[in-house]
Amino acid sequence: MAVAETAGMSKAKLSTQEPFLRIENVIKRFGEFVALKEISLEIYPGEFVCFLGPSGCGKTTLLRAIAGLDIQSEGRIYQNGEDISALPPSERDFGIVFQSYALFPNLTVSKNVAYGLENRRMPRQEVQRRVTELLELVGLPDQGDKYPAQLSGGQQQRVALARALAPSPNLLLLDEPLSALDAKVRTHLRHEIKLLQRELGVTTAMVTHDQEEALTMADRIVVMNHGVIEQVGTPEQIYREPESAFVADFIGAMNFLTGEVTGQDSITIEGRQLRCETGELAVGKAVTLALRPEEVEVQTDTGAQDNSLDLKIVYHEFLGPVVRLHLGWEVGQAPLLRLELPAEQTRADSLKNGAPLTVRLPARGLRIFGRGER
């Protein structure tokens, strides 16, 4: 099925396919406030796409526009080649799961799952067969006669998923489906939803503000901020090649250093010269350098090396498997960099606050953004 092919598909491959969902210049206003500012996006058959961003960035508004629950103020939405821009939700082809399970409390689990099918006047026997199939699919084969209040949060969310999938929609919309659950259940269900989505091959868009959720579940992540899309890419692209300082900061941990361009391959930070590809940037331009903590190298051999800095441990935190070090010029000053080292490879006596540490900032890891972009 399309899913196996879509997972990890390259950009080039994706663009040769017809998108299943095409969002074109969508604007959504609430009075004076513009929640979505000309959003354009294509989602391909069988893809699992996550809308990720901070609170208020517009991800739920975008999902609701796709569902027709909040019609966009401008722009068009096409699903499977059909212009659905003005269709009411009842005439669109999707299943949706909300954060709050939104099950009918007075109906049994089976009746909840059957709800959409009975509305479509499916014959009773067929409804029963489908409900049994769905409950098995979500791992609740024996719970049909219970009421929602008799189930745990995770189980209720499985029922909500079964209900959304019952009419075999071609599009599954998930609005923070896991955020009300405790951490262990969340991680487990994350994996199960992903497996189920692959098995069914249903095109899926999920809203989340949890970057780990997006990184582990999505084929592609749409990073949003203030009503615009900052970047669209595979989890790896988003993590390794952030296109803006916002994305670099929002996904994973990042060190930011302020500096100034001094040549085509050099930058200074606080008077120290670093080798770094600066491309077309003008000499004198103020920039922000970004480097992941795991890209900072501890220099053990003596002798001057490119891009090395003699720093001190300003403070450190023991996190079990790793020790997080905050490094700066002097103890008492704001730290400049942070990095993590495996706890078992670090001697406790070498980790005293104030202890000197020489680190290297490899040129290949340094990303440059214009100052003030964040």
Ligand SMILES: Nc1ncnc2c1ncn2[C@@H]1O[C@H](COP(=O)(O)OP(=O)(O)OP(=O)(O)O)[C@@H](O)[C@H]1O
């Ligand atoms: N019905 C509405 N009336 C007025 N403003 C709204 C309405 N719905 C959303 N907004 C505003 O639009 C912006 C985007 O809201 P949206 O719910 O899409 O954000 P979000 O990214 O999903 O955030 P969160 O993670 O907090 O749910 C917010 O500033 C919100 O206050």
